[in-house]
Amino acid sequence: MANETAITPTRDQDYPEWYQQVIKAADLAENSAVRGCMVIKPWGYGIWERIQAELDQRFKATGHENAYFPLLIPLSFLEKEAAHVSGFAKECAVVTHHRLVERDGKLVPEGELEEPLIIRPTSETIIGDSFSRWVQSYRDLPVLINQWCNVMRWEMRTRMFLRTAEFLWQEGHTCHATAQEAMDETKTMLEVYREFCENILAVPVITGEKPHHERFPGAVTTYCVEAMMQDKKALQAGTSHYLGQNFANASNIKFLNEKGEIEFAHTTSWGVSTRLIGGLIMTHSDDDGLRLPPKVAPKHVVILPVVPKPETQSEVFAYCEKIAKELRSLSFDGIPVQVTIDKRDIRGGDKSWSWIKKGIPVRIEIGPRDIAQDSCMLYRRDRGPREKQPTSIADLKASLPETLLAIQRSLYAQALAYRDQSITTSVKTLEEFKQFFANPQAGFVKAHWCEEVESLIALDEFKVTVRCAPLNENETQGTCVLTGKPATKQYYFGRSY
Amino acid sequence: MANETAITPTRDQDYPEWYQQVIKAADLAENSAVRGCMVIKPWGYGIWERIQAELDQRFKATGHENAYFPLLIPLSFLEKEAAHVSGFAKECAVVTHHRLVERDGKLVPEGELEEPLIIRPTSETIIGDSFSRWVQSYRDLPVLINQWCNVMRWEMRTRMFLRTAEFLWQEGHTCHATAQEAMDETKTMLEVYREFCENILAVPVITGEKPHHERFPGAVTTYCVEAMMQDKKALQAGTSHYLGQNFANASNIKFLNEKGEIEFAHTTSWGVSTRLIGGLIMTHSDDDGLRLPPKVAPKHVVILPVVPKPETQSEVFAYCEKIAKELRSLSFDGIPVQVTIDKRDIRGGDKSWSWIKKGIPVRIEIGPRDIAQDSCMLYRRDRGPREKQPTSIADLKASLPETLLAIQRSLYAQALAYRDQSITTSVKTLEEFKQFFANPQAGFVKAHWCEEVESLIALDEFKVTVRCAPLNENETQGTCVLTGKPATKQYYFGRSY
Numbered sequence: 001m002a003n004e005t006a007i008t009p010t011r012d013q014d015y016p017e018w019y020q021q022v023i024k025a026a027d028l029a030e031n032s033a034v035r036g037c038m039v040i041k042p043w044g045y046g047i048w049e050r051i052q053a054e055l056d057q058r059f060k061a062t063g064h065e066n067a068y069f070p071l072l073i074p075l076s077f078l079e080k081e082a083a084h085v086s087g088f089a090k091e092c093a094v095v096t097h098h099r100l101v102e103r104d105g106k107l108v109p110e111g112e113l114e115e116p117l118i119i120r121p122t123s124e125t126i127i128g129d130s131f132s133r134w135v136q137s138y139r140d141l142p143v144l145i146n147q148w149c150n151v152m153r154w155e156m157r158t159r160m161f162l163r164t165a166e167f168l169w170q171e172g173h174t175c176h177a178t179a180q181e182a183m184d185e186t187k188t189m190l191e192v193y194r195e196f197c198e199n200i201l202a203v204p205v206i207t208g209e210k211p212h213h214e215r216f217p218g219a220v221t222t223y224c225v226e227a228m229m230q231d232k233k234a235l236q237a238g239t240s241h242y243l244g245q246n247f248a249n250a251s252n253i254k255f256l257n258e259k260g261e262i263e264f265a266h267t268t269s270w271g272v273s274t275r276l277i278g279g280l281i282m283t284h285s286d287d288d289g290l291r292l293p294p295k296v297a298p299k300h301v302v303i304l305p306v307v308p309k310p311e312t313q314s315e316v317f318a319y320c321e322k323i324a325k326e327l328r329s330l331s332f333d334g335i336p337v338q339v340t341i342d343k344r345d346i347r348g349g350d351k352s353w354s355w356i357k358k359g360i361p362v363r364i365e366i367g368p369r370d371i372a373q374d375s376c377m378l379y380r381r382d383r384g385p386r387e388k389q390p391t392s393i394a395d396l397k398a399s400l401p402e403t404l405l406a407i408q409r410s411l412y413a414q415a416l417a418y419r420d421q422s423i424t425t426s427v428k429t430l431e432e433f434k435q436f437f438a439n440p441q442a443g444f445v446k447a448h449w450c451e452e453v454e455s456l457i458a459l460d461e462f463k464v465t466v467r468c469a470p471l472n473e474n475e476t477q478g479t480c481v482l483t484g485k486p487a488t489k490q491y492y493f494g495r496s497y
Numbered sequence: 498m499a500n501e502t503a504i505t506p507t508r509d510q511d512y513p514e515w516y517q518q519v520i521k522a523a524d525l526a527e528n529s530a531v532r533g534c535m536v537i538k539p540w541g542y543g544i545w546e547r548i549q550a551e552l553d554q555r556f557k558a559t560g561h562e563n564a565y566f567p568l569l570i571p572l573s574f575l576e577k578e579a580a581h582v583s584g585f586a587k588e589c590a591v592v593t594h595h596r597l598v599e600r601d602g603k604l605v606p607e608g609e610l611e612e613p614l615i616i617r618p619t620s621e622t623i624i625g626d627s628f629s630r631w632v633q634s635y636r637d638l639p640v641l642i643n644q645w646c647n648v649m650r651w652e653m654r655t656r657m658f659l660r661t662a663e664f665l666w667q668e669g670h671t672c673h674a675t676a677q678e679a680m681d682e683t684k685t686m687l688e689v690y691r692e693f694c695e696n697i698l699a700v701p702v703i704t705g706e707k708p709h710h711e712r713f714p715g716a717v718t719t720y721c722v723e724a725m726m727q728d729k730k731a732l733q734a735g736t737s738h739y740l741g742q743n744f745a746n747a748s749n750i751k752f753l754n755e756k757g758e759i760e761f762a763h764t765t766s767w768g769v770s771t772r773l774i775g776g777l778i779m780t781h782s783d784d785d786g787l788r789l790p791p792k793v794a795p796k797h798v799v800i801l802p803v804v805p806k807p808e809t810q811s812e813v814f815a816y817c818e819k820i821a822k823e824l825r826s827l828s829f830d831g832i833p834v835q836v837t838i839d840k841r842d843i844r845g846g847d848k849s850w851s852w853i854k855k856g857i858p859v860r861i862e863i864g865p866r867d868i869a870q871d872s873c874m875l876y877r878r879d880r881g882p883r884e885k886q887p888t889s890i891a892d893l894k895a896s897l898p899e900t901l902l903a904i905q906r907s908l909y910a911q912a913l914a915y916r917d918q919s920i921t922t923s924v925k926t927l928e929e930f931k932q933f934f935a936n937p938q939a940g941f942v943k944a945h946w947c948e949e950v951e952s953l954i955a956l957d958e959f960k961v962t963v964r965c966a967p968l969n970e971n972e973t974q975g976t977c978v979l980t981g982k983p984a985t986k987q988y989y990f991g992r993s994y
Contacts, residue, residue, distance in 0.1 A: 030627070033574070034567045034614065039627050042562035042642070049563065065539035066546065070531045071616070071647055071663050072590070075597065075604045077530070085597075085604070093569070094594040094606040095616070098651040100572065100586040107572045107582070109591040109613050111651075116606050117531065119568070119592070119616075130527070130536050139841075145539070150568055150647065154595040154608075166568050344636075 046298025087217025128251025208468025290359030306367030533662030543795025584714025625748025705965025787856030803864030
């Protein structure tokens with residue numbers, strides 16, 4: 001594999017196929033026999049567990065509690081919010097029967113339900129039903145709830161992690177006494193997502209407001225965090241919705257305010273999903289496979305015992321166990337260092353490459369000669385696959401936490417530089433806009449837009465969409481890049497997942 | 498509330514209704530608009546999070562990894578194992594359509610699926626499909642997987658936590674090269690459940706083997722942990738199944754063994770669910786509501802500020818915050834102490850009783866006079882609601898971990914004593930058996946049984962079932978209590994949930 005890459009094709013050759021091959025090579029997930037539904041394998045699920053742990057801690061620190069609501073939603077609930085139902089009716093799994101019987105040697109559905117039920121595509125309506133019981137007085141507010149669960153949206157074109165019929169996510173749902181409090185909550189959770197994406201996933205994101213035609217069905221305002229992948233497409237990584245009183249109206253969530261008057265509550269919802277793993281893969285991986293920022297990696301270090309002769313095996317394994325135990329007592333930024341020893345009886349090269357492809361941050365080789373010198377060979381995944389670093393065991397123990405933090409910083413810095421050099425603010429006219437997006441890997445345009453949906457027709461042929469109006473660094477006065485009309489806000493434009 | 502109890506009715510008056518009222522008073526869960534599906538509220542879900550954290554740690558320590566498999570299962574998968582399908586077909590939710598359209602102002606299902614899908618009642622068949630791809634050689638074995646997820650069984654008679662149409666659980670699924678290894682795994686996980694139930698939930702359990710007619714559909718052997726509730730009924734708290742090669746055959750899980758021959762793998766599965774919370778409630782609660790063993794409590798200590806005059810509030814609150822912060826730095830048996838301060842503006846009595854009913858292990862009252870003396874009033878939930886203990890803050894900090902451990906031990910000891918005095922080994926004949934179970938709250942009989950299913954007809958009128966043959970302390974030679982025939986194993990008999 002001298003000058004070859006571990007992943008074929010490379011990013012340049014065929015980006016979508018490269019993505020699938022990285023997932024396969026890192027053993028993250030596989031397609032299942034059920035259309036559009038994937039199996040998340042242990043290494044992929046380990047990443048999700050890290051995401052859950054980090055987010056859950058942040059949700060609790062901001063006052064939220066977890067709860068669990070039914071998987072199935074009555075049709076009558078969905079119908080309560082008109083925009084909501086039209087947004088989700090086209091792609092939901094419908095349960096119509098509650099048993100199977102054998103007929104002519106074949107299992108067929110029986111016991112038709114009086115009212116069909118849908119598998120939750122999101123839970124505003126079923127959670128709203130509970131909130132209508134929980135909230136009676138201003139003393140009951142705010143209600144700050146989060147749910148970790150599976151949801152289904154019957155997507156026609158699916159892609160592992162990015163768009164699957166079933167996915168795992170968290171959905172926050174909150175209820176407030178005033179519009180201001182609900183808006184503050186919406187923005188607080190957007191900021192939680194930004195900080196998490198940048199500090200844990202090492203994925204730089206733009207925080208912004210979605211254009212009005214791309215709001216969550218039923219929302220007053222939708223905020224988002226948007227990331228840029230290595231093919232320069234945008235990925236919406238998370239959303240936070242200010243729902244006004246729309247869902248409170250639909251679900252009848254009312255309370256007696258301090259003046260003794262009955263009011264509808266103000267609600268929010270916010271969510272991120274296993275899609276984040278797709279974004280993580282496409283932000284950091286290279287042509288040798290996955291690269292994991294240490295803070296989201298299920299394991300940080302693999303020790304690869306080098307056993308030149310069978311009779312040295314027990315000594316090498318015992319030494320590796322000792323080093324593993326010592327490294328496991330370390331932590332970085334409060335995260336305990338996770339160490340594994342790969343004792344498989346396979347060729348050393350295959351073994352190393354399997355961990356390179358899995359993206360583990362640090363590999364350590366230890367053989368009899370290293371043991372004699374109390375040293376090891378260290379490899380960092382953010383450097384070339386053959387770039388080795390002889391290290392004494394004493395130095396390894398002293399520097400490992402800082403090495404992991406350095407890898408975290410270096411992956412973030414690379415992603416940030418890549419993104420920032422792929423954003424232009426110099427596109428000012430429709431002509432320039434079209435020239436820019438004639439390139440299939442163009443990046444983002446940041447420009448003023450008049451917010452008229454009809455003006456977007458010009459973008460269709462380029463498959464470009466308005467991503468969001470950034471909350472920070474947004475110039476108020478300008479000229480719409482599409483129509484030349486006066487405009488008061490800048491937006492990001494780009495192709496997207 | 499001088500001589501009254503906080504829960505009406507009491508256990509003696511109406512046990513099933515008492516159970517519902519304890520759930521309501523502790524704010525653990527509520528019924529939803531979807532038949533048989535409950536909402537798990539934050540205090541109930543907090544208990545589930547503790548259960549998950551403790552079990553997950555044990556599963557990982559025994560070599561298992563988490564993964565995630567599809568919610569929906571094709572009918573053709575279910576049909577592969579004959580006993581399995583007949584066990585689950587009668588109670589499964591069937592998805593038949595993948596969208597909704599409006600017709601005559603009403604939403605109706607559209608887009609009929611070619612093959613209906615069922616919502617997983619358990620995942621042997623869909624996980625087996627993945628295992629058939631993952632397992633090729635003996636080098637791939639063992640495969641040790643666990644999944645945390647929701648499942649559905651369309652039960653006709655439901656009861657919160659104990660039997661619900663949807664419930665949360667974990668399901669372990671493993672694959673081994675030999676029958677012995679699979680059997681060892683089955684028993685290892687049974688032991689994990691026993692240790693967890695006894696040490697964390699403080700629920701004493703009998704580990705046993707299910708009678709052959711009560712095995713998991715498709716299993717060769719089913720082991721279980723059985724607990725006794727305060728109405729002396731049995732609750733099956735968890736099961737561990739040795740599946741032999743039945744499911745490997747059905748799902749085509751084959752491997753090349755060390756001799757180069759192709760063999761079917763040997764598999765196991767094991768699970769516990771939110772039903773454990775039902776068992777926890779019915780083991781420990783009293784006529785004042787829930788009592789939580791500290792190791793499974795979402796919070797261990799509530800501080801109740803006593804504010805006799807409004808002008809003292811800020812001082813009292815500040816002092817309580819200071820004490821809370823100090824207590825939060827403590828831990829017991831590796832579990833960080835969780836402290837909450839209840840600052841609600843409601844009557845002190847109502848506030849105290851709300852926490853008694855929630856079962857929090859320790860309540861601490863702090864008012865201006867306590868602050869003057871650096872002391873507080875401490876109440877333990879395993880003692881009478883008014884049994885108070887004046888404690889200096891220094892003593893509180895020094896003794897809180899041990900106090901929590903003492904409460905844990907005392908709840909276990911009470912439950913163990915109650916159970917053991919409700920088991921008899923002196924019933925030797927059918928006549929004695931009938932006399933014993935004429936009492937609606939009889940307890941368990943441990944006696945020899947000939948294992949003939951027909952002999953159980955005599956038990957029907959008493960609604961008694963064979964629970965399990967205990968793995969420990971089982972006499973091999975004896976006479977069947979039902980038929981008088983020679984028998985080689987003792988079983989527990991009892992009414993059950």
